Amino acid sequence: MIAPAAIGTEMRPAVNLQPVAAPGVEPLLAIEGLRVRIGTGTRPVIDGLDLEIRRGEVVALVGESGSGKSLTALSVLRLLPPSAAITGGSVHFGGDDVGAMRPAALNALRGGRIGMIFQQPLAMLDPTCRVGDQVAESLRIHRGLSREAALERVVALFREVGIPAPETRLRCYAHELSGGMAQRVMIAAALSADPDLLIADEPTTALDVTVQAQILRLLDEQRRKRDMAVLLITHDLAVVAALSERVAVMYAGRLVEEGPTREVLNAPRHPYTKALIRCSLLQRDETGALISIPGGGASARDIASGCRFQPRCSVAATSEHAHACCSAEPSLQCCSGQHKARCWNVNAAPAMPVVEHRA
Amino acid sequence: MRMPDAMAAPLFEVANRATSRPSIMRRALGFARQRHWVFSAGVVMFAIVLLLLCCAHWLTPYDPAAQSLLQRLQGPSSRHWLGTDHLGRDQLSRLLVGGHFAIIIAAVTLVLSAVIGTVIGVISARQGGLVDEMTMRIVDLLISFPDVVVAIFLIALMGPGYGTLIVALTVVSWTPFARLARGLAIEINAKSYIRAAEILGCSRRFIILRHIIPNAIRPLAAMGFLRFGHKLITVGGLSFIGLGVQPPHADWAAMMASSQPYLERAPLLVICPGLAIFLTALSVTWIGQGLETKRKTAGDQA
Amino acid sequence: MWLFVTRRLAVLLLTLLVVSVFAFLIPYLSDGDPAVLVLRSRVADFQVDQAAVEALRHQLGLDRSLLAQYLGWLNAALHGDFGYSYTSRAPVIDQIGRALLVSITLAMSALGIAIVIAVPLGTAAATRPGGPIDTAATFITQTLVAIPEYWMAPMGILVFALYLGWLPSAGWDGMSSLVLPALVLALRPLAYFTRVTRAAMIDVLQAPYITAARSRGLGMTQTVLRHGVRNGAIPVVTLFALWLAGLLGGSVVVEVIFAIPGMGRLIYEAVINKDVPVLQASFVAIVALSVLINTLADILYAVLNPMVRMAHAHA
Numbered sequence: 001m002i003a004p005a006a007i008g009t010e011m012r013p014a015v016n017l018q019p020v021a022a023p024g025v026e027p028l029l030a031i032e033g034l035r036v037r038i039g040t041g042t043r044p045v046i047d048g049l050d051l052e053i054r055r056g057e058v059v060a061l062v063g064e065s066g067s068g069k070s071l072t073a074l075s076v077l078r079l080l081p082p083s084a085a086i087t088g089g090s091v092h093f094g095g096d097d098v099g100a101m102r103p104a105a106l107n108a109l110r111g112g113r114i115g116m117i118f119q120q121p122l123a124m125l126d127p128t129c130r131v132g133d134q135v136a137e138s139l140r141i142h143r144g145l146s147r148e149a150a151l152e153r154v155v156a157l158f159r160e161v162g163i164p165a166p167e168t169r170l171r172c173y174a175h176e177l178s179g180g181m182a183q184r185v186m187i188a189a190a191l192s193a194d195p196d197l198l199i200a201d202e203p204t205t206a207l208d209v210t211v212q213a214q215i216l217r218l219l220d221e222q223r224r225k226r227d228m229a230v231l232l233i234t235h236d237l238a239v240v241a242a243l244s245e246r247v248a249v250m251y252a253g254r255l256v257e258e259g260p261t262r263e264v265l266n267a268p269r270h271p272y273t274k275a276l277i278r279c280s281l282l283q284r285d286e287t288g289a290l291i292s293i294p295g296g297g298a299s300a301r302d303i304a305s306g307c308r309f310q311p312r313c314s315v316a317a318t319s320e321h322a323h324a325c326c327s328a329e330p331s332l333q334c335c336s337g338q339h340k341a342r343c344w345n346v347n348a349a350p351a352m353p354v355v356e357h358r359a
Numbered sequence: 360m361r362m363p364d365a366m367a368a369p370l371f372e373v374a375n376r377a378t379s380r381p382s383i384m385r386r387a388l389g390f391a392r393q394r395h396w397v398f399s400a401g402v403v404m405f406a407i408v409l410l411l412l413c414c415a416h417w418l419t420p421y422d423p424a425a426q427s428l429l430q431r432l433q434g435p436s437s438r439h440w441l442g443t444d445h446l447g448r449d450q451l452s453r454l455l456v457g458g459h460f461a462i463i464i465a466a467v468t469l470v471l472s473a474v475i476g477t478v479i480g481v482i483s484a485r486q487g488g489l490v491d492e493m494t495m496r497i498v499d500l501l502i503s504f505p506d507v508v509v510a511i512f513l514i515a516l517m518g519p520g521y522g523t524l525i526v527a528l529t530v531v532s533w534t535p536f537a538r539l540a541r542g543l544a545i546e547i548n549a550k551s552y553i554r555a556a557e558i559l560g561c562s563r564r565f566i567i568l569r570h571i572i573p574n575a576i577r578p579l580a581a582m583g584f585l586r587f588g589h590k591l592i593t594v595g596g597l598s599f600i601g602l603g604v605q606p607p608h609a610d611w612a613a614m615m616a617s618s619q620p621y622l623e624r625a626p627l628l629v630i631c632p633g634l635a636i637f638l639t640a641l642s643v644t645w646i647g648q649g650l651e652t653k654r655k656t657a658g659d660q661a
Numbered sequence: 662m663w664l665f666v667t668r669r670l671a672v673l674l675l676t677l678l679v680v681s682v683f684a685f686l687i688p689y690l691s692d693g694d695p696a697v698l699v700l701r702s703r704v705a706d707f708q709v710d711q712a713a714v715e716a717l718r719h720q721l722g723l724d725r726s727l728l729a730q731y732l733g734w735l736n737a738a739l740h741g742d743f744g745y746s747y748t749s750r751a752p753v754i755d756q757i758g759r760a761l762l763v764s765i766t767l768a769m770s771a772l773g774i775a776i777v778i779a780v781p782l783g784t785a786a787a788t789r790p791g792g793p794i795d796t797a798a799t800f801i802t803q804t805l806v807a808i809p810e811y812w813m814a815p816m817g818i819l820v821f822a823l824y825l826g827w828l829p830s831a832g833w834d835g836m837s838s839l840v841l842p843a844l845v846l847a848l849r850p851l852a853y854f855t856r857v858t859r860a861a862m863i864d865v866l867q868a869p870y871i872t873a874a875r876s877r878g879l880g881m882t883q884t885v886l887r888h889g890v891r892n893g894a895i896p897v898v899t900l901f902a903l904w905l906a907g908l909l910g911g912s913v914v915v916e917v918i919f920a921i922p923g924m925g926r927l928i929y930e931a932v933i934n935k936d937v938p939v940l941q942a943s944f945v946a947i948v949a950l951s952v953l954i955n956t957l958a959d960i961l962y963a964v965l966n967p968m969v970r971m972a973h974a975h976a
Contacts, residue, residue: 074872077875077876079872079875079876081867082789103880107878107879107880108878109878110875110876110877110878111876111877111878111879112878115876116873116876118869118872118873120869123868123869123870124869124870124872124873125870125873126870126874126888126892127870127892127966127967127968128888128891128892128965128966128967129887129888129891134874134877137874137877137879137887138877138878141877141878141879142878173967173968175967175968186873189877190877193878397803496672499955500676500952500955502903503902503903503906503907503951503952503954503955504906504907504947504948504951505906505907505908505909505910505911505913506911507910507911507913507914507925508910508911508913508925508928508947511913511928511929511932512928512932512940512944514932515687515931515932515935515940516687588806588807589806592807592809592810595809595811596809596810596811596913596914599811599914599917600913600914600917600929602932612809612811615811615812615815616811619815619918622815622818622819622823623819623823626819629812629815629819630816633809633811633812633815633816634812636809636812637807637808637809637812640807640808640809641804641807644803644806644807645803648803
């Protein structure tokens with residue numbers, strides 16, 4: 001079993017190409033106080049989310065299912081399903097307010113300045129349309145190419161993302177591709193217009209483990225080559241460690257911890273993050289049972305007051321802030337440098353080492 | 360079925376999902392309480408129609424067959440609320456008894472089609488392979504035939520009569536049931552709780568009684584009610600062109616046909632029986648729609 | 662693809678062969694001696710004269726073996742010769758041709774009306790499920806399926822022909838006589854098309870590939886046109902074929918009410934008059950056409966849906 005620190009040093013990009021931007025430099029993507037509601041009358045599923053991504057930066061957004069990760073991604077492109085709606089906050093991309101964009105500007109943003117890839121690549125391709133044409137679509141819209149010119153460009157793109165025999169693959173339908181190949185097609189489509197930001201929504205979750213590594217390598221290569229920012233949505237901490245420079249952990253519609261990947265994985269401050277790391281390492285507790293987080297999948301709607309993680313928290317009940325944990329929600333506070341966590345005990349309990357023993 | 364508790368628990372939960380449902384009565388009440396107004400309206404309308412038909416014998420003010428040429432084509436009056444037809448028969452009395460034959464023929468056809476179709480569909484699904492392929496090809500072929508035309512051909516071959524009518528309508532109308540039952544059988548068989556029940560060692564009979572039938576009955580019933588409305592209209596169509604219910608029995612569609620020449624003079628004679636067929640068909644269609652809608656929303660939640 | 666088409670055509674031919682046997686056997690299955698039937702149709706004041714019946718039987722070739730008769734009949738039928746109608750004495754094939762043309766015109770008009778209303782209505786309903794348009798559309802379709810056409814037809818005649826005098830009440834004479842029957846026939850398919858379009862479009866609009874297409878920068882209209890319509894059309898095409906086949910002859914009640922010389926009316930009169938050659942030929946024609954239409958629909962379905970094409974090609 002490998003400690004997160006070890007994952008980090010082994011698989012992480014050796015040099016951080018993008019130095020942390022000086023304060024005052026405008027971020028590429030700025031999400032401020034985002035609120036998303038599903039249906040009516042319930043508490044928002046995303047509740048006051050703040051997240052910034054600078055040019056060329058790879059940020060991972062982590063959390064369990066239902067924590068609002070994917071909805072955050074769709075909110076950036078304003079592509080939420082009809083049942084969900086943005087009820088507050090703002091999204092700025094390259095200084096432009098996405099919320100105020102007219103449809104034409106939005107369409108130029110989608111695919112043009114922000115590319116997106118998804119969890120189920122096969123379902124994301126129209127079964128009745130040849131994949132070449134679907135990728136060409138993007139080029140025709142954003143680059144104004146003719147169908148022939150676009151298809152020529154698609155061949156080059158396919159070659160670039162490692163699709164063998166691109167000329168014949170152009171004429172394939174989605175059901176003739178494997179999952180990994182379909183994801184490469186989706187990546188080609190997302191990259192076709194040279195976007196500044198790539199949103200990757202669980203890009204490897206549905207794929208075989210061996211294929212996962214290939215796709216991750218491809219993503220890493222491409223983002224370096226193009227100097228492209230990436231918002232990587234995942235629940236796989238190994239992927240986080242391998243690709244991202246900064247990580248934001250989401251719980252029940254809110255950020256609970258944020259900071260440089262290495263720091264967060266080595267010295268997590270929030271009990272949820274700690275538990276998440278333990279779970280993903282398949283550690284055992286004192287009795288020898290595998291560690292799991294007690295309680296069910298979190299949804300922001302069930303919490304009355306206090307810290308949202310309090311009902312499942314292992315620290316809350318015994319800590320000196322036990323009362324605060326139940327009555328008021330902590331704010332996202334700085335613990336060291338750029339590392340922030342939303343926990344009453346963030347400074348009381350020192351960053352305890354997660355990896356205490358090996359099984 | 361002795362298993363370590365820790366292992367049995369999650370499996371049994373899955374297996375139990377379908378078994379631990381409330382009784383039929385409780386479910387019916389719960390269903391009505393959910394205010395599927397289309398369903399409720401259908402049930403109320405259909406109940407009224409059935410009640411009127413059952414009590415028609417005591418309700419009819421006149422003998423439905425009694426002719427009186429002196430009182431031909433009279434308009435509505437206090438003596439004849441809906442007037443009289445071209446032979447001077449009381450329209451209201453004939454209207455009250457006019458649904459008997461059509462509804463009985465439609466119901467018998469429906470039950471036969473449903474039973475035959477379901478059996479064929481389930482067998483086809485269980486056999487698979489060539490049997491399944493052949494059956495479905497035949498279904499595909501028959502399903503595209505207009506039932507009126509098949510009925511007409513068979514009547515031409517076998518001569519008119521209620522037996523012919525029922526056989527003729529059943530020949531075409533078992534196909535939708537076969538298709539539905541086959542689909543359901545395959546779908547339900549693949550469900551995880553059936554697998555779970557099999558792993559738990561439940562008997563085949565138990566599985567069929569507690570899992571397959573409860574899950575298949577709703578869609579089949581929905582289809583049944585929808586087809587019932589359709590059958591009723593088809594039987595009426597045949598009666599309308601003189602190949603269905605034969606005189607001297609009063610029948611709504613036959614009444615419309617015989618009053619057709621007097622359409623301008625006495626439009627009520629055509630409007631009222633038509634309305635009766637329409638409302639009866641509408642009531643069962645609404646019941647079917649209500650059942651079907653519930654199934655779909657339940658499916659969405661799952 | 663071609664393998665798929667060939668397979669479908671083979672099934673089609675096989676079906677036709679089976680149907681031809683049934684059609685040939687019609688006079689033997691029905692009660693009554695064909696020769697007697699023919700005589701009865703020729704001689705008004707008919708009394709069974711055994712000698713005449715025997716003579717006619719020989720003349721018609723009814724004394725040959727059944728197989729020889731069938732092959733003879735099939736050979737003639739393949740050359741378009743279905744004999745002469747007992748009642749009109751005209752070649753059956755001509756009658757069938759004329760009647761089919763009328764029925765196809767009527768069916769296509771009715772289905773055209775239905776599609777033109779149903780597809781936009783169903784799509785509009787699908788864009789906001791549960792919204793006001795959807796509620797109204799659902800209610801209308803639930804009601805339309807329960808309306809008998811033999812009730813709607815007299816109502817239409819009453820209002821548009823007798824009271825308003827805008828349209829003829831019966832007959833087959835130009836566009837104006839087509840309007841009422843086509844409208845009456847359109848009601849039920851209208852309901853089914855609306856429902857299927859709605860269901861298909863709801864599925865399609867929620868499909869992940871629609872979100873993916875929008876994430877590439879396609880506008881909503883463009884997305885629906887490029888990726889929605891083709892996927893949504895697949896079930897509608899199937900249903901259209903089913904109805905087209907069903908209305909050839911299935912419109913018998915409407916044809917009788919409006920005195921339209923179509924297939925339905927031809928069959929109806931042939932049954933009443935026990936006109937065996939017409940029955941045989943119309944039986945073959947109706948089955949052949951409905952199988953043909955469904956085969957074409959299957960092929961079109963495969964063209965629209967590459968997944969099906971593959972499955973069949975490999976099967």
